[in-house]
Amino acid sequence: MNILEKISNELDTLSKSERKVAEVILSSPSTVIHSSIAALAKQANISEPTVNRFCRRLDTKGYPDFKLHLAQSLANGTPYVNRHVDENDSADEYTAKIFESTMANLELARKSLDTSLINRSVDVLTQANKISFFGLGASAIVAHDAQNKFFRFNVPVVYFDDILMQRMSAINSRQGDVVIVISHTGRTKSLVEVANLAKENDATVIGITTTGTPLAKECSIVLSLDVSEDTDLYMPMSSRIAQLALIDVLATGFTLRRGSKFRDNLKKVKDSLRSSRFDRKE
Amino acid sequence: MNILEKISNELDTLSKSERKVAEVILSSPSTVIHSSIAALAKQANISEPTVNRFCRRLDTKGYPDFKLHLAQSLANGTPYVNRHVDENDSADEYTAKIFESTMANLELARKSLDTSLINRSVDVLTQANKISFFGLGASAIVAHDAQNKFFRFNVPVVYFDDILMQRMSAINSRQGDVVIVISHTGRTKSLVEVANLAKENDATVIGITTTGTPLAKECSIVLSLDVSEDTDLYMPMSSRIAQLALIDVLATGFTLRRGSKFRDNLKKVKDSLRSSRFDRKE
DNA sequence: AGTGAGTATGAAATTTTATTTCATAATTTT
DNA sequence: AAAATTATGAAATAAAATTTCATACTCACT
Numbered sequence: 001m002n003i004l005e006k007i008s009n010e011l012d013t014l015s016k017s018e019r020k021v022a023e024v025i026l027s028s029p030s031t032v033i034h035s036s037i038a039a040l041a042k043q044a045n046i047s048e049p050t051v052n053r054f055c056r057r058l059d060t061k062g063y064p065d066f067k068l069h070l071a072q073s074l075a076n077g078t079p080y081v082n083r084h085v086d087e088n089d090s091a092d093e094y095t096a097k098i099f100e101s102t103m104a105n106l107e108l109a110r111k112s113l114d115t116s117l118i119n120r121s122v123d124v125l126t127q128a129n130k131i132s133f134f135g136l137g138a139s140a141i142v143a144h145d146a147q148n149k150f151f152r153f154n155v156p157v158v159y160f161d162d163i164l165m166q167r168m169s170a171i172n173s174r175q176g177d178v179v180i181v182i183s184h185t186g187r188t189k190s191l192v193e194v195a196n197l198a199k200e201n202d203a204t205v206i207g208i209t210t211t212g213t214p215l216a217k218e219c220s221i222v223l224s225l226d227v228s229e230d231t232d233l234y235m236p237m238s239s240r241i242a243q244l245a246l247i248d249v250l251a252t253g254f255t256l257r258r259g260s261k262f263r264d265n266l267k268k269v270k271d272s273l274r275s276s277r278f279d280r281k282e
Numbered sequence: 283m284n285i286l287e288k289i290s291n292e293l294d295t296l297s298k299s300e301r302k303v304a305e306v307i308l309s310s311p312s313t314v315i316h317s318s319i320a321a322l323a324k325q326a327n328i329s330e331p332t333v334n335r336f337c338r339r340l341d342t343k344g345y346p347d348f349k350l351h352l353a354q355s356l357a358n359g360t361p362y363v364n365r366h367v368d369e370n371d372s373a374d375e376y377t378a379k380i381f382e383s384t385m386a387n388l389e390l391a392r393k394s395l396d397t398s399l400i401n402r403s404v405d406v407l408t409q410a411n412k413i414s415f416f417g418l419g420a421s422a423i424v425a426h427d428a429q430n431k432f433f434r435f436n437v438p439v440v441y442f443d444d445i446l447m448q449r450m451s452a453i454n455s456r457q458g459d460v461v462i463v464i465s466h467t468g469r470t471k472s473l474v475e476v477a478n479l480a481k482e483n484d485a486t487v488i489g490i491t492t493t494g495t496p497l498a499k500e501c502s503i504v505l506s507l508d509v510s511e512d513t514d515l516y517m518p519m520s521s522r523i524a525q526l527a528l529i530d531v532l533a534t535g536f537t538l539r540r541g542s543k544f545r546d547n548l549k550k551v552k553d554s555l556r557s558s559r560f561d562r563k564e
Numbered sequence: 565a566g567t568g569a570g571t572a573t574g575a576a577a578t579t580t581t582a583t584t585t586c587a588t589a590a591t592t593t594t
Numbered sequence: 595a596a597a598a599t600t601a602t603g604a605a606a607t608a609a610a611a612t613t614t615c616a617t618a619c620t621c622a623c624t
Contacts, residue, residue, distance in 0.1 A: 015601060033350055037582060047603040052583060063582060064346065064610090068315055071350045072357035085534055087542065091401040094538065095531050099392040102527050103385045110381040119373040137555075141427045148420060149517055187559040214560045235431055237530045241523055245384050248519045249377050252367055256376065260369065273419075277469040278496045297572060319611060329574040334612065345611060346581090 003069040004029060006058060018054045020044040025070070033071050037063045098237070105227040105238035106245060112211065112226035113246070121221055122253035124204050128178040133159040134166045134194055135182035138236035142182050142208075142243040149251040152269045153258075163190045170194045173203035180206045184229070184239035186213025195219060208243055285351040286311060287386065288340055290365060300336045302326040307352070308365060315353050319345045380519070387509040387520035388527060394493065394508035395528070403503055404535035406486050410460040415441040416448045416476055417464035420518035424464050424490075424525040431533040434551045435540075448476045455485035462488045466511070466521035468495025477501060490525055 007022050014022055024044040025032050032040060041048045055066035083097045125131060131150055133143035140161030147159035160166045167190075173179060179198040183191050186209035195218040199205045207219035216222045225246060227238045255263055289304050296304055306326040307314050314322060323330045337348035365379045407413060413432055415425035422443030429441035442448045449472075455461060461480040465473050468491035477500040481487045489501035498504045507528060509520045 017602065034347075036580080038580095041603095048582075049584080049603065050601085053601090064349075065316075067346075068349065068353045071353040075354035075357035085538070087538065089538065091397040091404065091535060094534050095392070095395060095397050095400055098531050098534060099388055099527055102530070103388050106381055106385050106388075110377070113377060115373045115377050118377060122373065138427065138430055141423045141430065144426060145420065145423045145522070148423065152517065185559060187562065189558055189560060192560065235434065235530075235533060240427070241526055244523055244526070245381055248384070248517075249380050251517060252376050252380060253373060256367070256369065256371065276471055277467060278471060278474065279469075299573065318609080320609095330611075331574065331613080332572085335572090 002073045003058065003060075003066075004073050010058070014054070014057065017044075017046045017050045018057065020046055021051055021054045029070055029074055033067050033074065102238055102241055106242055109225045109227050109238075109242035109245070112224050114224070117221055117223055118249060118253060121206050121223060121250060122257055124178055124206070124221070125250065125254055126257045127176075128155070128204075129176040130156045130158075130173075130178070132169055132173070132177070132179045133157070133182065134161075134169075134179065134191065135159075136161060136163070136188055136191060138240045139182040139184060139208075139243065142240055142247060143180075145244055146180065146182075146247045146251075149247060150254070153251075153254060154265065163194075166190070166194045167197065170197040170203070171201060173198050173201045175202040177203040178206060179203045180208065181215060181219070182208045182243055183213075183215050184210060184225075184227075184236060184243070186210050186215035188215075191215060192218055208246060284355045285340065285342075285348075286355050292340065296336070296339065299326075299328045299332045300339065302328055303333055303336045311352055311356055315349050315356065384520055384523055388524055391507045391509050391520075391524035391527065394506050396506070399503055399505055400531060400535060403488050403505060403532060404539055406460055406488070406503070407532065407536055408539045409458075410437070410486075411458040412438045412440075412455075412460070414451055414455070414459070414461045415439070415464065416443075416451075416461065416473065417441075418443060418445070418470055418473060420522045421464040421466060421490075421525065424522055424529060425462075427526055428462065428464075428529045428533075431529060432536070435533075435536060436547070445472045445476075448472070449479065452476045452479040452485070453483060455480050455483045457484040459485040460488060461485045462490065463497060463501065464490045464525055465495075465497050466492060466507075466509075466518060466525070468492050468497035470497075473497060474500055490528060 004026065007026060011019060011022055021040065021044045024040065035043070037048050037051050041051050044051070052063055055063050058066065058069075060066040060069055083101060085094045085097050089097065133146040135141075135143035143159040143161060147157050150157040158169065160169055170179065177198075179195070181191055181195045181198075186192075186207070192214050195205050195207065195215055199218060199220065204221070205219045206221045206223060207215050208223050208225060209215045209219075210226055211222070211224040216224070223246060225239070225242050227242050229237060229239055286308065289308060293301060293304055303322065303326045306322065317325070319330050319333050323333050326333070334345055337345050340348065342348040342351055365383060367376045367379050371379065415428040417423070417425035425441040425443060429439050432439040440451065442451055452461065459480075461477070463473055463477045463480075468474075468489070474496050477487050477489065477497055481500060481502065486503070487501045488503045488505060489497050490505050490507060491497045491501075492508055493504070493506040498506070505528060507521070507524050509524050511519060511521055
């Protein structure tokens with residue numbers, strides 16, 4: 001709770017001298033956080049112990065602790081929240097809202113993740129003979145991105161954003177293959193079918209989707225990602241970003257599991273791109 | 283400025299012992315604000331003067347002042363900081379680090395954006411005869427995603443992640459066309475050339491890139507997105523996510539500019555997908 | 565390897581700051 | 595108006611932070 005509010009609430013339960021302290025603090029809190037107890041006492045024309053008693057009355061441990069609370073209250077504490085864009089927002093406003101919602105949703109997504117399942121997924125991925133990423137629409141780009149990352153690891157990886165190719169690929173899968181199916185809604189019929197096909201062909205199916213969806217039921221491992229989309233705009237936004245962050249997590253887990261020699265290889269892959277770039281003059 | 287960010291930024295300018303202090307603080311900042319300098323010193327296995335020197339190096343007056351700053355940073359919503367993944371991190375740890383770094387970088391990216399330029403870009407986009415998105419590698423998926431979004435607006439939009447197609451498309455562009463070129467490094471030769479080609483053919487070229495890169499110099503409008511990538515892992519991570527958030531911003535600006543009737547249309551597009559999905563039983 | 569300049573570190577001393585104790589003053593109750 | 599209660603500050607004490615300084619370490623150069 002904001003301590004400044006608390007001070008003004010309890011103003012009348014305070015003694016005369018304590019109220020003097022309160023008034024000095026309320027009138028310029030930002031000065032107070034840089035004052036010692038002696039300076040504040042002098043400013044309020046009272047003694048140091050009075051300041052100390054004042055602090056304790058506000059349920060703080062003492063003056064330094066009180067200052068900490070005060071500092072926190074002063075820090076304009078707007079945590080990231082999901083704010084919907086409004087028709088009349090300026091560019092400034094909708095930009096801020098979108099970035100903030102994205103961050104708020106990443107936070108939500110992280111909370112819905114079960115890291116032990118991530119660990120198991122990484123296990124399965126490092127062991128895989130072949131890795132396939134399937135997605136449609138906005139999730140297709142996530143699958144695409146995943147291919148781009150895992151390709152660098154020099155493992156057999158494909159991605160498909162085409163229903164027929166996905167089906168054919170799923171039917172051809174076998175034990176030791178890992179199929180990662182990405183869908184925010186988890187209700188896209190053809191993807192659910194593909195997941196089922198892959199499972200019936202003994203592939204390990206990892207789903208990146210929302211908890212409790214039809215797709216989730218078909219998967220061997222469900223990496224649940226619960227985010228709240230801004231449905232007013234009729235476009236997938238936060239969901240695909242959370243999915244990408246999860247891909248980063250899986251890819252990172254993969255490289256860590258493979259050890260340091262493997263990571264030197266990644267550097268080589270990256271360095272191979274150098275000649276396609278303009279030098280950085282420093 | 284957030285002091286936690288500052289600590290992780292300056293991590294490599296610190297001495298060995300000071301870095302120990304930094305690590306203890308980063309790993310549990312909320313404990314530290316209730317610790318004395320002695321307690322923190324003990325926790326980090328170093329001496330009290332070292333803690334003091336550490337605080338001063340971060341431009342604070344001393345330990346109490348440092349705690350004040352820390353308290354403010356913690357109060358400020360969320361202590362998202364760019365923390366690099368370490369070789370021995372557990373799944374829990376690297377997951378947290380990646381999500382947090384992503385959020386921290388989104389915050390950074392937002393700060394580097396100039397909303398008046400976003401406004402101009404939206405102007406230009408709503409007026410465009412044709413919109414093209416170009417990207418390579420990780421930025422290709424951003425271009426892909428942008429196409430997916432703008433396609434819903436029923437405007438002529440294409441994306442290319444192939445150098446030759448990009449060149450051909452750039453050469454065929456003309457006044458009234460908008461070309462959006464996406465590249466984190468801004469140094470990919472072929473993309474810089476494509477931007478130049480498009481410009482010479484009178485298209486409006488919008489660059490989504492880092493400030494001051496060769497690509498930025500070729501663009502009519504530069505939407506600068508400065509993020510700090512975790513270079514240890516040799517993979518693009520935060521950059522593409524920031525780019526996607528920016529695409530969301532542009533797409534949102536576009537729909538807002540077009541008015542409410544236009545948004546009803548978006549709903550229709552979304553509803554058209556319904557039959558491809560399993561019903562939600564509620 | 566050895567030497568020396570420069571830097572980093574911690575033990576101890578000092579200073580600053582906060583808290584406790586206790587005597588006295590102010591206020592309230594009877 | 596006396597007694598009881600509460601509020602207050604001076605002084606003492608305790609705690610915390612900072613400074614000083616001697617020593618250990620690091621790195622560049624023989």
